[in-house]
Amino acid sequence: MNDMRLVERDVSNRQAKIEARGVQVHYGEKHALKDVDVAILDRTVTAFIGPSGCGKSTFLRCLNRMNDTVASAKVAGRITLDGQDIYDPRIDPVQLRAKVGMVFQKPNPFPKSIYENVAYGPKIHGLARSKAELDEIVETSLKKAALWNEVKDRLAAPGTGLSGGQQQRLCIARAVATAPEVLLMDEPCSALDPIATAQVEELIDELRSQFSVVIVTHSMQQAARVSQKTAFFHLGSLVEYGETGQIFTTPQDPRTEAYITGRIG
Amino acid sequence: MTDVTAGAPERARGGSLLEGSARTKRRRAREWRMKAYGIGAIVLSLATLFVMLATILMDGVSAFRQATITFPVTVDAVIVDKAGNRNPEEMAKVTTIGYKRLLSQAFVAHLAAEGIDTAGVPEKDLGDMLSDDGPARLRDRVLADPSLVGQVVEVSVYATGRIDGYLKGRVTRATAERDTNVTPEQLDLADNLVAAGILTMPFNWGFLTGPDASDLRPEASGLGVAIIGSLYMMVLVAIFTVPVGVAASIYLEEFAPKNRLTDLIEVNISNLAAVPSIVFGILGLAIFINFMGLPQSSSLVGALVISLMTLPTIIIATRAAIRAVPPSIREAALGIGASKMQLVFHHVLPLAMPGIMTGTILGLASALGETAPLLLIGMVAFVTNYPAGPFEGGVMDPATALPVQVYSWASRSDPAFIERSSGAIIVLLVFLVIMNVAAILLRRRFERRW
Ligand SMILES: Nc1ncnc2c1ncn2[C@@H]1O[C@H](COP(=O)(O)OP(=O)(O)OP(=O)(O)O)[C@@H](O)[C@H]1O
Ligand SMILES: [Mg+2]
Numbered sequence: 001m002n003d004m005r006l007v008e009r010d011v012s013n014r015q016a017k018i019e020a021r022g023v024q025v026h027y028g029e030k031h032a033l034k035d036v037d038v039a040i041l042d043r044t045v046t047a048f049i050g051p052s053g054c055g056k057s058t059f060l061r062c063l064n065r066m067n068d069t070v071a072s073a074k075v076a077g078r079i080t081l082d083g084q085d086i087y088d089p090r091i092d093p094v095q096l097r098a099k100v101g102m103v104f105q106k107p108n109p110f111p112k113s114i115y116e117n118v119a120y121g122p123k124i125h126g127l128a129r130s131k132a133e134l135d136e137i138v139e140t141s142l143k144k145a146a147l148w149n150e151v152k153d154r155l156a157a158p159g160t161g162l163s164g165g166q167q168q169r170l171c172i173a174r175a176v177a178t179a180p181e182v183l184l185m186d187e188p189c190s191a192l193d194p195i196a197t198a199q200v201e202e203l204i205d206e207l208r209s210q211f212s213v214v215i216v217t218h219s220m221q222q223a224a225r226v227s228q229k230t231a232f233f234h235l236g237s238l239v240e241y242g243e244t245g246q247i248f249t250t251p252q253d254p255r256t257e258a259y260i261t262g263r264i265g
Numbered sequence: 266m267t268d269v270t271a272g273a274p275e276r277a278r279g280g281s282l283l284e285g286s287a288r289t290k291r292r293r294a295r296e297w298r299m300k301a302y303g304i305g306a307i308v309l310s311l312a313t314l315f316v317m318l319a320t321i322l323m324d325g326v327s328a329f330r331q332a333t334i335t336f337p338v339t340v341d342a343v344i345v346d347k348a349g350n351r352n353p354e355e356m357a358k359v360t361t362i363g364y365k366r367l368l369s370q371a372f373v374a375h376l377a378a379e380g381i382d383t384a385g386v387p388e389k390d391l392g393d394m395l396s397d398d399g400p401a402r403l404r405d406r407v408l409a410d411p412s413l414v415g416q417v418v419e420v421s422v423y424a425t426g427r428i429d430g431y432l433k434g435r436v437t438r439a440t441a442e443r444d445t446n447v448t449p450e451q452l453d454l455a456d457n458l459v460a461a462g463i464l465t466m467p468f469n470w471g472f473l474t475g476p477d478a479s480d481l482r483p484e485a486s487g488l489g490v491a492i493i494g495s496l497y498m499m500v501l502v503a504i505f506t507v508p509v510g511v512a513a514s515i516y517l518e519e520f521a522p523k524n525r526l527t528d529l530i531e532v533n534i535s536n537l538a539a540v541p542s543i544v545f546g547i548l549g550l551a552i553f554i555n556f557m558g559l560p561q562s563s564s565l566v567g568a569l570v571i572s573l574m575t576l577p578t579i580i581i582a583t584r585a586a587i588r589a590v591p592p593s594i595r596e597a598a599l600g601i602g603a604s605k606m607q608l609v610f611h612h613v614l615p616l617a618m619p620g621i622m623t624g625t626i627l628g629l630a631s632a633l634g635e636t637a638p639l640l641l642i643g644m645v646a647f648v649t650n651y652p653a654g655p656f657e658g659g660v661m662d663p664a665t666a667l668p669v670q671v672y673s674w675a676s677r678s679d680p681a682f683i684e685r686s687s688g689a690i691i692v693l694l695v696f697l698v699i700m701n702v703a704a705i706l707l708r709r710r711f712e713r714r715w
């Protein structure tokens with residue numbers, strides 16, 4: 001607990017990286033997100049928790065405009081990244097997504113080689129000036145995602161031939177390789193064993209020194225372990241948002257308390 | 266989950282697993298019937314296909330062999346080069362009539378020299394056993410190489426269609442009695458010639474390479490012009506339709522907004538695919554020939570008309586292939602900041618490629634068999650000159666196409682053309698099979714799993 005309070009103090013003087021004000025999302029008739037206000041701090045891990053279908057993924061996808069690709073989705077409200085409105089018509093979502101990377105809920109490697117999967121982002125963003133540099137990026141990214149040892153001998157093998165958990169880590173490596181400023185991770189550990197989970201959590205902790213990380217998780221323990229801030233969603237609303245220690249020890253809202261003690265969900 | 270089954274009424278679960286319940290038996294019976302229908306349908310279609318192929322093969326295979334008479338000819342300078350100076354321009358004044366006389370005389374002399382019994386066949390009838398195509402070929406040969414004058418050359422001349430038909434079983438002595446073009450004695454002589462090895466049935470390259478011939482000379486007619494025409498058209502159709510079709514599909518699938526206008530375009534593309542082909546023929550006649558003034562009967566106009574017909578098919582196939590690319594791949598690419606263009610060219614097209622290829626080749630294959638619109642733009646004309654090479658404006662020259670050749674031969678009166686027509690169908694089928702195999706191979710080659 002002492003530990004957590006240290007982290008709390010650390011967080012309080014960070015700046016907001018992403019600010020969301022009154023975000024509403026409709027999927028056709030369905031009102032999936034209701035009036036969400038959140039400030040995601042720089043160099044901080046923020047956990048989104050909440051029961052299934054409460055809108056965690058939906059909100060995450062608002063933050064890098066992936067909802068643009070869903071024809072029925074309508075996003076209202078204001079979201080800023082470093083003070084810039086990301087829904088401004090002059091903003092290029094392609095550039096935004098290079099800065100705000102994402103690991104999806106379901107692993108979705110490209111049907112290309114493992115190497116190509118990781119190298120693709122750096123290639124299209126021109127992050128490597130030479131083949132050697134690209135190799136370097138691929139290797140460090142795979143190492144960060146705790147996959148290097150398993151695949152270093154078969155980088156040319158198809159990424160889709162890996163196991164589910166390996167694919168998920170490949171997707172993490174792919175997202176990390178583009179060096180985003182914010183990394184959105186939608187249940188990155190749902191298909192991983194405890195060892196790989198620990199490694200990914202280590203990675204998240206490491207990334208915190210440079211980036212903001214937003215992680216959606218169904219594991220209270222994981223949220224408590226890796227995050228400094230926690231947001232609890234319920235039925236499309238943001239119920240409570242605060243320091244992770246405070247949310248897990250003295251939740252203000254009865255629904256939060258019910259969820260983290262396992263009575264709703 | 267568990268409490269639901271616990272709360273549900275307890276079914277009779279007794280009895281051995283080896284004997285099915287009444288319910289399972291009914292289900293099995295239904296399944297069995299479904300399978301039986303399926304097998305029945307397949308057997309029926311295979312039987313029909315078999316009958317069709319067998320008929321075509323039986324009628325058409327003989328077109329690939331041709332009764333040919335081989336004998337030596339002395340190219341007599343007195344006939345072919347009256348001026349005696351071996352000048353091809355002056356030699357060209359001698360028409361095929363002169364060469365016909367030359368051939369007939371040489372043939373008669375050869376028969377006498379070989380000691381073949383020509384009883385009952387007057388000398389004129391002997392010469393008439395040779396196709397009129399022979400003199401023309403000999404003339405071309407001599408004009409191309411004047412040094413042959415005065416030499417003895419070995420010529421292979423087609424026998425007339427009747428003799429050819431006799432050797433293939435189409436003409437009998439009974440029909441010859443009633444036929445003004447052949448006598449039973451000529452048929453007897455044909456038997457002798459076969460025995461002497463003068464009359465043979467070699468593989469008929471002329472059928473694949475030669476141009477069409479008139480009603481009077483079925484033995485000389487070939488598919489050369491039709492094959493060139495079809496080839497030109499296929500290449501042009503591919504050049505016209507693939508870029509346009511793929512570009513249109515990519516735009517409609519990936520970039521176009523979903524609104525009334527694009528809905529309307531979609532519906533119309535599907536409708537265009539269902540428009541009868543003859544309508545496209547009328548359209549082509551009006552636009553390409555009457556309005557734009559492109560030459561009639563040319564492979565260019567044929568290709569344009571067929572492109573119009575094939576385009577909707579290709580667009581529909583391509584869009585289906587693009588749509589089949591899993592959305593998760595799109596999300597993955599967009600999620601790491603790929604642009605629309607990069608998404609399309611790096612991820613969607615490679616994955617859709619096998620589908621696009623198959624769709625395109627099948628579209629081209631059906632275009633290859635298209636006949637009706639070509640009739641309207643004049644490609645059914647009787648063309649005996651080869652079109653020029655593809656880079657010398659050959660696509661503007663009159664040509665025919667394989668299916669049209671099938672149609673025009675099938676409508677001629679001489680029964681010898683029935684065989685030719687079926688033979689042409691076999692050639693067409695071979696081309697179609699090659700294209701379909703190519704489609705399968707390409708599909709295998711490009712297929713990737715995800
Ligand atoms: N593309 C879509 N079209 C229509 N409705 C959608 C779509 N995506 C999500 N929804 C709806 O929006 C609501 C929120 O979905 P979301 O995926 O954000 O839930 P979640 O909190 O991520 O759940 P889980 O923990 O199961 O992943 C759900 O009720 C869902 O049915
Ligand atoms: Mg989700």
